[in-house]
Amino acid sequence: MSDKRPIGIFDSGVGGLTVVKEMRRVLPGEDIIYFGDTAHVPYGAKSKETIKRFSIENVNFLLKYNVKLIVVACNTSSSVALPLLRRSFKVPIVGVVMPGARRAAALSGYGKIGLIGTRTTISSGAYEKALKKVAPKLKVISKPCPLFVSLAEEGWTSHRLTRLIAKEYLAPLKKAKVKSLILGCTHYPLLYQVIKREMGKGVRLVDSARSVADETAIILRERSLLTSARKGGMQKFFVSDEPMRFAGLGKRFLGKKLKYVRKA
Amino acid sequence: MSDKRPIGIFDSGVGGLTVVKEMRRVLPGEDIIYFGDTAHVPYGAKSKETIKRFSIENVNFLLKYNVKLIVVACNTSSSVALPLLRRSFKVPIVGVVMPGARRAAALSGYGKIGLIGTRTTISSGAYEKALKKVAPKLKVISKPCPLFVSLAEEGWTSHRLTRLIAKEYLAPLKKAKVKSLILGCTHYPLLYQVIKREMGKGVRLVDSARSVADETAIILRERSLLTSARKGGMQKFFVSDEPMRFAGLGKRFLGKKLKYVRKA
Incomplete structure (x- = not known):
């Protein structure tokens, strides 16, 4: 069986392209429909109710393209809207929180786990809850880093x-001697080098983009939803604000030019 | 004649409260209905079309409260949507760009004018156009400072x-020896001290919140729309996202507690 339907991915904006990049590496034959909610970006400081409302709209948009699975690439949306989305829709929906939590647990041994993200992601407690399931005994130290998003978008990545700013934000995590650090926001992989350097060699950084791509591959295989194509998957990108800025910024996140970008 | 109808003010979020603060100082008897579009904030990096759409929705919301005049407190919205709003609605609409430009021209003598704001405000060229009208011979040096918004919201005001960061952003304006500097974003007055210190004593900072309050008083007087009340004006605040964070941040912008904040 070969299921040629595309995978749907949504994010509050451009950050989810780090997920697209990993998805192409892990599943190069799959087509991808991406929706970036750039008219409403950022989600990170908005309320749970508002994020839930936007998330439902985003899923409805992707369903129009007959997607076989949806990835919620946005950490904020995954943290507050995932249970609601799964109750509301039949299509399999994968968030970034649980895959990230699992990976962090695997990398931490008996050490502490660090977590950074937006205010709403951190205050939701979603990562703590997920970590409690997969590694109930590990201590979690979390810290919101709201300026990281603007710094990544501003291109001040090094x-x-x-x-x-990283030195200031990360000081409590460094002091707590965390063993791994979850980058709980799709923008943060752009600051990977800065964060890595600040935390030091002993700390493993967990990029949820990688973990969620692996998780998606597992689910598609389990449910016989994989395409038989081994390569040549196409990507189409849709945004709620105008496409130009997204295409410009997107190149930085995807590591290559975005060919097809349209206003939704 | 005494016109007891309220003044309507909208902004993309919380920054417009700097305008409310000045309005209370200049027109303490006037009632104010404020709308902060916190579900869509920030406007500064979004497209003109999207900002126009949001701005029309914001005016429609305020009109439900029978406002006698509307102030577009948001620089980005004033820069790209004001002509459209004036064509679309009968109510008098005041933006922040022209009052700011006039004040800068008055303060600059024969010197250069500096301008800082969001990307969309700067790239719209609205301030340059306004300055061309009021001071056609003065040279304008502009610089987008996108991180200032996040820094103000993060509370890192000093x-x-x-x-x-201010040192880095403001270097070209300092080098150009501008005589005045327009703070072309409602968030920037929160960084007043930092900007003032960096630019030095010789440079006059133009806070559009002050200028627009004066302009509003002039228009209301001209059109006989002033209330006869000398004090005791009430303020009601509405937001498109949940009110809590707005009320919390708002205190910092308004300089006092917000009594009435509701979801629109």
């Missing part, structure tokens, strides 16, 4: 001031 | 790193 800027001296970004390093100083 | 943080060491904010000073360093």
Whole structure:
């Protein structure tokens, strides 16, 4: 059996392209329909109710393209809307929180786990809840890093001031001697080098983009939803604001030019 | 004649409260209905079309409260949507760009004018156009400072790193020896001290919140729309996202507690 239907991915904006990048690596034959809710970005400081409402709209948009599975690439949306989305729709829906939590647990041994993300992601407690399931005995130290999103979008990914801001944000995690650090926001992989350097070699960074791509592959295989194509998957990108800025920023996140970008 | 109808003010979020603060100082008897579009904030990196759409929705909301005049407190919205709003509605509509430009021209003598704001405000060229009308011979040097919004919202208003970021952003304006500097974003007055310190004593900062309050008073007087009340004006605040965070942040912008905040 070969299921040629595309995978749907949504994010609050451009950050979810880090998930697309990993998805292409893990599942190069799959077509992808991406929706970036750029008219409403960012989600990270908005309320749970508002994020739930936007998330439902995003799923409804993707369903129009006959997607076989939906990935919620946005950590904030995964943290607050995933249970609601799964209750509301039949299509399999994968979030980034549980795959990230599992990976962090695997990498941490008996050490503490660090978590950084937006305010809403951190205050939702979703990662703590997921970690309690997979690693009930491990201690979690979390810290919201709201400026990281703006710094990544501003392109200050290796800027001296970004390093100083990282130093300030990450100090409590470093002091707590965490063994792994979950990058709980799709923008943060862009600051990977800065965060890595600040935390030091002993700390493993968990990029949820990688974990969610692996998780998606497992689910598609289990449910016989994989395409038989081994390569050549196409990507189409839709956004709720105008496509130009998304295409410009997107190149930085995807690591290559975005060919097809349209206003939804 | 005394017109007791309220003044309507909208902004993309919480920044417009700097305008409310000045409005209360200049027109303490006037009632104010404020709408903060917190579900869509920030406007600063979004497209013109999307900002126009949001701005029309915001005016429609305020009109339900029988407002006698509307102030577009958001610089981004004033820069890209004001002509459309004036064509579309009968109610008098005041933006922040022209009052700010006039004040800057008055303060600059024969010197250069500096302008900082969001990406969309700067790239719209609205301030340059307004300045061309009021001071056709003065040279304008502009610089987008997108991180300032996040820094203000993060509460890092006098943080060491904010000073360093300001130093970097403002360097070209300082080098150009501008005589005045327009704070072309409602969030920037929160960073007043940092910006002032960086630019030096010789540079006059133009806070559009002050100018727009004066402009509003002039228009209301001209059209006989002033209330006869000398004090005791009430303020009601509505937001499109949940009210809690707005009320919390709002205190910092308004300089006092917000009594009435509701979801629109």
